[in-house]
Amino acid sequence: MIRRPTLAVVAEVAGVSLKTASRVLNREPNVAAATRERVLDAAASLGFRRNAVAADLARGGFSRLVGFITGDLANEFYSALASGIERELREHGLQLLTASSDEDPERESSLTGELLERRVGALIVTPAGADHSALRGEIAAGLTVVVVDRPAAGMDVDTVVIDNRGGTRAAVEHLLAHGHRRIAFVGDEPHLWTYQERSDEFLAAMRDAGVSDAERWVRSGAHSAAAARDLVVELLDARHGQARHGQARHGQARDGQAPEPPTAVLAANNRATVGTLQALRDAPGGDGVAVVGFDDFELADLLGITVVAYDAVEMGRRAAELAVARSADPDRPVELVVLPTRVVARGSGEREPR
Amino acid sequence: MIRRPTLAVVAEVAGVSLKTASRVLNREPNVAAATRERVLDAAASLGFRRNAVAADLARGGFSRLVGFITGDLANEFYSALASGIERELREHGLQLLTASSDEDPERESSLTGELLERRVGALIVTPAGADHSALRGEIAAGLTVVVVDRPAAGMDVDTVVIDNRGGTRAAVEHLLAHGHRRIAFVGDEPHLWTYQERSDEFLAAMRDAGVSDAERWVRSGAHSAAAARDLVVELLDARHGQARHGQARHGQARDGQAPEPPTAVLAANNRATVGTLQALRDAPGGDGVAVVGFDDFELADLLGITVVAYDAVEMGRRAAELAVARSADPDRPVELVVLPTRVVARGSGEREPR
DNA sequence: TTGTAGGCGTTATCAT
DNA sequence: ATGATAACGCCTACAA
Numbered sequence: 001m002i003r004r005p006t007l008a009v010v011a012e013v014a015g016v017s018l019k020t021a022s023r024v025l026n027r028e029p030n031v032a033a034a035t036r037e038r039v040l041d042a043a044a045s046l047g048f049r050r051n052a053v054a055a056d057l058a059r060g061g062f063s064r065l066v067g068f069i070t071g072d073l074a075n076e077f078y079s080a081l082a083s084g085i086e087r088e089l090r091e092h093g094l095q096l097l098t099a100s101s102d103e104d105p106e107r108e109s110s111l112t113g114e115l116l117e118r119r120v121g122a123l124i125v126t127p128a129g130a131d132h133s134a135l136r137g138e139i140a141a142g143l144t145v146v147v148v149d150r151p152a153a154g155m156d157v158d159t160v161v162i163d164n165r166g167g168t169r170a171a172v173e174h175l176l177a178h179g180h181r182r183i184a185f186v187g188d189e190p191h192l193w194t195y196q197e198r199s200d201e202f203l204a205a206m207r208d209a210g211v212s213d214a215e216r217w218v219r220s221g222a223h224s225a226a227a228a229r230d231l232v233v234e235l236l237d238a239r240h241g242q243a244r245h246g247q248a249r250h251g252q253a254r255d256g257q258a259p260e261p262p263t264a265v266l267a268a269n270n271r272a273t274v275g276t277l278q279a280l281r282d283a284p285g286g287d288g289v290a291v292v293g294f295d296d297f298e299l300a301d302l303l304g305i306t307v308v309a310y311d312a313v314e315m316g317r318r319a320a321e322l323a324v325a326r327s328a329d330p331d332r333p334v335e336l337v338v339l340p341t342r343v344v345a346r347g348s349g350e351r352e353p354r
Numbered sequence: 355m356i357r358r359p360t361l362a363v364v365a366e367v368a369g370v371s372l373k374t375a376s377r378v379l380n381r382e383p384n385v386a387a388a389t390r391e392r393v394l395d396a397a398a399s400l401g402f403r404r405n406a407v408a409a410d411l412a413r414g415g416f417s418r419l420v421g422f423i424t425g426d427l428a429n430e431f432y433s434a435l436a437s438g439i440e441r442e443l444r445e446h447g448l449q450l451l452t453a454s455s456d457e458d459p460e461r462e463s464s465l466t467g468e469l470l471e472r473r474v475g476a477l478i479v480t481p482a483g484a485d486h487s488a489l490r491g492e493i494a495a496g497l498t499v500v501v502v503d504r505p506a507a508g509m510d511v512d513t514v515v516i517d518n519r520g521g522t523r524a525a526v527e528h529l530l531a532h533g534h535r536r537i538a539f540v541g542d543e544p545h546l547w548t549y550q551e552r553s554d555e556f557l558a559a560m561r562d563a564g565v566s567d568a569e570r571w572v573r574s575g576a577h578s579a580a581a582a583r584d585l586v587v588e589l590l591d592a593r594h595g596q597a598r599h600g601q602a603r604h605g606q607a608r609d610g611q612a613p614e615p616p617t618a619v620l621a622a623n624n625r626a627t628v629g630t631l632q633a634l635r636d637a638p639g640g641d642g643v644a645v646v647g648f649d650d651f652e653l654a655d656l657l658g659i660t661v662v663a664y665d666a667v668e669m670g671r672r673a674a675e676l677a678v679a680r681s682a683d684p685d686r687p688v689e690l691v692v693l694p695t696r697v698v699a700r701g702s703g704e705r706e707p708r
Numbered sequence: 709t710t711g712t713a714g715g716c717g718t719t720a721t722c723a724t
Numbered sequence: 725a726t727g728a729t730a731a732c733g734c735c736t737a738c739a740a
Binding site: 001004049050051052053054055056057063065072073074075076078079080084086090095096098100101105113114115116117118119137141142191199274277278283297298299302303313 | 356358401403404405406407408410411417426427428429430432433434436437442444446449450451452453454467468469470471472491493495496568628631632635638651652653657667
């Protein structure tokens with residue numbers, strides 16, 4: 001195991017000083033063409049490879065690495081983000097360091113620590129917890145932080161999100177336009193920002209359409225497809241309808257009001273969509289119910305599922321872009337990027353109510 | 355933008371030498387308890403964070419980073435790999451640096467270079483090209499390389515693959531057991547190792563079952579769902595059958611033989627599966643055709659698709675494990691890990707031929 | 709255009 | 725148990 005040649009060796013072989021060799025290999029100006037040649041030849045013949053570790057240390061401050069802390073890399077949404085981030089970073093000569101928090105705030109903060117030890121120039125985060133005290137200190141100390149997907153409460157940092165409200169409203173209006181009034185909303189955990197945005201706007205849109213008691217059909221807890229499936233099965237069961245569900249906040253039956261099953265479902269995330277489809281397949285009274293899902297997914301096309309789609313790769317790219325911009329100019333105003341969504345009609349959302 | 359406190363500062367505040375502070379923070383033995391306390395206090399109060407860049411440089415040789423060069427991070431298979439890799443690396447205090455080659459050999463080699471500059475301790479690669487001359491030199495120089503998914507031709511390195519032949523044979527036998535004899539094989543690009551393994555074994559299994567002319571139903575080029583769809587539509591069109599397809603190597607019609615459409619399709623990768631399903635939905639004569647897909651996917655369950663499944667996250671984990679093991683002992687024998695596959699019956703593969 | 713000196717923040721060696 | 729001192733490989737001044 002021979003040691004790699006260093007810049008000093010290259011310089012010696014080329015018969016120049018270390019600094020001159022450095023200049024050549026960094027494409028700095030003010031080097032005679034002949035000298036450049038000699039250095040390049042020497043480097044090539046030695047198989048020289050600059051040591052980015054040493055370079056970063058010498059330069060001081062941050063390394064040319066950017067950290068990405070995600071909920072779970074195996075999740076297609078996060079990996080799409082990672083893909084967009086990596087692509088953009090490369091344009092700027094930066095490398096991506098990824099770490100999965102498993103949506104665990106504690107793990108998130110320990111990962112943050114590890115990445116900071118690596119002196120990442122920026123941290124791109126899909127915040128798991130609500131407490132970002134650790135990060136706040138770092139930001140004050142000059143760390144660039146960009147959050148994606150959900151804003152970080154109480155932290156004034158660059159943020160990239162999608163237009164959750166716009167997408168939700170478009171979905172609701174799409175269903176309303178096809179004649180639906182009894183529309184159910186099946187969402188993830190209520191504490192998630194995206195849940196709140198989407199459910200709030202769902203209710204607002206319904207209210208604007210003259211449906212004032214849409215709360216009856218709002219359900220949360222669809223963190224997995226299985227949970228979503230159960231929620232929808234229950235919704236479809238007209239005999240119990242809304243009253244049975246555990247979440248008193250939303251599910252209250254109004255006295256004397258006939259429980260009616262929804263004719264359409266707005267599934268507020270991709271797992272909810274899958275669960276909803278399972279429920280519609282399995283439960284009596286499931287067919288004919290319209291579905292619009294938030295988040296596009298690969299087979300939505302084949303399945304004919306109407307969705308609210310957006311570009312996750314672009315989201316990642318924009319986040320990386322913000323990270324780079326802020327690193328270059330720490331004083332620039334904080335930016336909030338809101339990416340558009342669009343309804344992609346594929347059949348499931350265009351069924352008329354029976 | 356204040357500079358971070360260094361170990362020297364911590365030592366000074368604690369009233370000890372730099373080396374002692376270092377010992378404490380690295381949990382080295384031979385430090386008096388009282389001294390340890392003082393150093394820990396100083397570090398905490400200063401908000402000290404070790405600089406991994408400097409540490410790696412001082413230690414010399416490799417950094418505590420591992421590189422992963424993948425075809426496309428946005429692809430769910432690769433991101434599953436990345437997830438498994440990252441999880442395993444973390445156990446060993448290593449961090450993951452990811453880079454996407456877009457399956458472009460040229461890009462793969464430039465990424466390799468960038469990662470090597472970062473002095474990664476190991477490189478985990480899903481090899482895109484056939485030429486790995488650059489890597490070979492590095493391996494000779496002591497770099498740990500592990501390849502995943504496909505072996506690297508002409509390089510004797512640790513490898514993790516799935517049992518492509520076993521999975522293929524199981525799928526074929528599954529279909530044979532349900533009465534199919536006219537089974538089509540729809541695969542990716544012929545130059546891919548996985549294609550070769552799967553198509554070879556397909557033919558062997560068919561031959562073993564007494565079907566000697568299964569080549570008639572072998573198709574390649576299903577790199578995208580759309581391409582796969584076209585291939586299957588053509589296969590189903592009994593009037594032209596196999597003769598029409600451009601790939602003379604496989605598709606030759608035998609003179610005087612009646613063209614018969616297949617009663618079952620073995621889709622050799624997940625995109626091929628999607629395309630096949632689209633074709634069966636759209637083309638006349640498509641329904642009733644049995645399908646088994648290689649690679650499991652999220653909605654296979656909902657769609658009732660029988661697949662050859664395996665654990666991609668585990669694949670990544672094993673690769674990382676090998677990388678760690680070899681870094682620790684460069685002289686250990688090269689290992690080839692073959693992960694098992696299993697047929698998951700969900701309906702589409704159990705249809706009897708009409 | 710080229711070179712010299714000093715330092716980046718650790719870890720390793722070898723004393724004490 | 726502790727500490728001085730020299731690497732590690734490069735870059736940034738600042739000369740020449």
